[in-house]
Amino acid sequence: MLTGELALREWGNGLTERGSIWVLNGPNLNLLGEREPGIYGGDSLADIEVRCAETAKTAGFALDFRQTNHEGELVAWIQEARTGAAGLAINAGAYTHTSVAVHDALRLLDIPIVEVHLSNIFAREEFRHKSYISAAATGVVCGFGSHSYVLAISALAARMDL
Ligand code: DQA
Numbered sequence: 001m002l003t004g005e006l007a008l009r010e011w012g013n014g015l016t017e018r019g020s021i022w023v024l025n026g027p028n029l030n031l032l033g034e035r036e037p038g039i040y041g042g043d044s045l046a047d048i049e050v051r052c053a054e055t056a057k058t059a060g061f062a063l064d065f066r067q068t069n070h071e072g073e074l075v076a077w078i079q080e081a082r083t084g085a086a087g088l089a090i091n092a093g094a095y096t097h098t099s100v101a102v103h104d105a106l107r108l109l110d111i112p113i114v115e116v117h118l119s120n121i122f123a124r125e126e127f128r129h130k131s132y133i134s135a136a137a138t139g140v141v142c143g144f145g146s147h148s149y150v151l152a153i154s155a156l157a158a159r160m161d162l
Contacts, residue, residue, distance in 0.1 A: 018060040019086030021156055023052050023116075023149065024077055025067035026093030032118075032146075040118045043146040052089075055150050059157035061086065071095055071102065078105035085109075087156035089149065091116040096131050106136035112159040114152040117142035 025045065028035060033044035049065045056063040064085070068074050074095065081088050088111060095102050096117070106113055113136065120143030121128040134140055139155060141148045 018157075018160065020062040020064050020084060021052075021056050021087045021089065021153055022064045022077075022081050022085040023049075023066070023089045023091075023153070024074060024081075025065075025091050026071075026074055026095045027069040029091060029093050030067050030069070039124075041145040048146045048149050051146065052149050052153055055153040056157075059153070061153075061157065063153075071099055074099075075101050075105045078102065079108065081111070082109055085111055087112045087114075087160060089114045089116050089152040089156060090133060090137075091118070091149075092133055096121070096133050097128055099132055103132040103136050106133065112156050113137045114155050115140040115142075116148050116152045118145050118148055119143060 029045055032040055032048065033042055045067060049063075052065055053063045066077060068077070074092065078088070078090075088106075088109065090106070090113065092099065092102050092115075096115070115131065115133040115137040117140075121131065123143070131140075138159060141151045141155065144151060
């Protein structure tokens with residue numbers, strides 16, 4: 001199995017014909033695999049990154065895959081995506097339910113955006129039913145575990161084919 005780092009080296013140069021799909025991950029997602037596996041599954045974030053890189057490559061895109069535990073860093077990356085990304089998938093973790101700053105940053109983008117969640121946030125606690133991301137996103141994928149990310153990248157690629 002390739003490591004996430006190798007996937008970035010092979011596929012993350014941003015020089016492919018169709019540009020780069022960015023996948024941004026928020027707090028606590030660095031602990032996937034260890035964190036509540038009954039809810040989030042057994043795949044690590046590095047495993048997910050490899051699957052994203054494969055999906056992006058098949059569709060003709062490079063991949064930029066990042067994770068942060070800090071809201072300001074997430075906002076800065078979204079701003080950076082204005083010039084660097086052809087499409088954006090974002091799992092903002094708990095900031096999904098709290099961050100007007102992330103919402104406002106996403107509204108600056110003029111590219112397709114997919115909101116991603118491993119779990120079905122609507123089948124969980126009430127406080128997870130509200131998302132500040134959805135109103136700024138092109139679409140939402142949730143509830144398919146790590147496969148949500150693959151679906152999100154396929155959806156971005158299909159959107160860019162239109
Ligand atoms: C999550 C759902 C959020 O409610 C939670 O805070 C996360 C992960 C998901 O992928 O299912 O950190 O975004």
